[in-house]
Amino acid sequence: xxxxxxxxxxxxxxxxxxxxxxxxxxxxxxxxxxxxxxxxxxxxxxxxxxxxxxxxxxxxxxxxxxxxxxxxxxxxxxxxxxxxxxxxxxxxxxxxxxxxxxxxxxxxxxxxxxxxxxxxxxxxxxxxxxxxxxxxxxxxxxxxxxxxxxxxxxxxxxxxxxxxxxxxxxxxxxxxxxxxxxxxxxxxxxxxxxxxxxxxxxxxxxxxxxxxxxxxxxxxxxxxxxxxxxxxxxxxxxxxxxxxxxxxxxxxxxxxxxxxxxxxxxxxxxxxxxxxxxxxxxxxxxxxxxxxxx
Numbered sequence: 001x002x003x004x005x006x007x008x009x010x011x012x013x014x015x016x017x018x019x020x021x022x023x024x025x026x027x028x029x030x031x032x033x034x035x036x037x038x039x040x041x042x043x044x045x046x047x048x049x050x051x052x053x054x055x056x057x058x059x060x061x062x063x064x065x066x067x068x069x070x071x072x073x074x075x076x077x078x079x080x081x082x083x084x085x086x087x088x089x090x091x092x093x094x095x096x097x098x099x100x101x102x103x104x105x106x107x108x109x110x111x112x113x114x115x116x117x118x119x120x121x122x123x124x125x126x127x128x129x130x131x132x133x134x135x136x137x138x139x140x141x142x143x144x145x146x147x148x149x150x151x152x153x154x155x156x157x158x159x160x161x162x163x164x165x166x167x168x169x170x171x172x173x174x175x176x177x178x179x180x181x182x183x184x185x186x187x188x189x190x191x192x193x194x195x196x197x198x199x200x201x202x203x204x205x206x207x208x209x210x211x212x213x214x215x216x217x218x219x220x221x222x223x224x225x226x227x228x229x230x231x232x233x234x235x236x237x238x239x240x241x242x243x244x245x246x247x248x249x250x251x252x253x254x255x256x257x258x259x260x261x262x263x264x265x266x267x268x269x270x271x272x273x274x275x276x277x278x279x280x281x282x283x284x285x286x287x288x289x290x291x292x293x294x
Contacts, residue, residue: 026144
């Protein structure tokens with residue numbers, strides 16, 4: 001691809017351009033960059049060496065006065081015509097080689113600065129000194145592949161030492177484990193599906209002991225997605241049971257509270273009206289006590 005073509009294509013926004021590289025997520029950035037360079041049709045400079053002008057030996061006449069067999073062949077008209085054809089063909093190959101060299105250098109220049117322009121400023125200054133794209137990427141790989149190896153060990157250790165807690169959702173923690181496993185797979189480490197399932201079951205909180213034992217003794221194989229679904233259903237059922245228990249305890253406490261309540265008058269002395277009625281019934285109309293007959 002020529003520079004003029006790149007300029008025309010560059011007028012439109014290119015959504016395939018990778019993110020700015022600041023020193024982390026090298027593998028992800030590298031994959032996106034290779035795809036971007038492929039869309040620009042300059043990725044071939046990473047696989048091909050710079051073309052060279054072919055060297056072809058053409059027999060020439062001797063300068064000495066003595067004639068050799070080679071000189072005799074050159075003087076032959078047929079042989080002379082063949083040599084002329086070889087010379088023309090060699091010149092054409094040299095011309096084409098010069099064109100290929102110029103095109104390769106142009107594409108290598110574009111490829112190199114596509115990569116450099118996707119780097120953060122502090123990294124741009126470090127890698128702009130390299131003369132070819134291959135040297136830029138080789139320097140990248142020597143530095144960041146070592147970091148990736150250390151990062152790979154860290155992620156694997158984090159995956160194997162992960163412990164679930166009881167204060168977070170089991171489904172959420174299972175998804176975290178899956179995300180860590182995905183990072184390991186991206187780094188090129190193979191994790192069998194059954195191993196991923198066993199890791200999730202093994203890392204369940206001790207409160208899930210019965211659930212763990214149930215799945216450990218299952219002979220029928222099941223997928224990781226099925227396990228996550230079962231965990232979600234089990235967790236929702238446990239939450240519902242816990243809410244029902246809290247509701248029952250609350251109702252029992254309310255009943256006990258009302259059973260212990262004693263009704264009292266509102267600050268006024270309670271008068272026994274029957275007592276006054278009995279006294280009045282023992283008096284006559286004049287208010288005098290009635291005489292009891294002998």
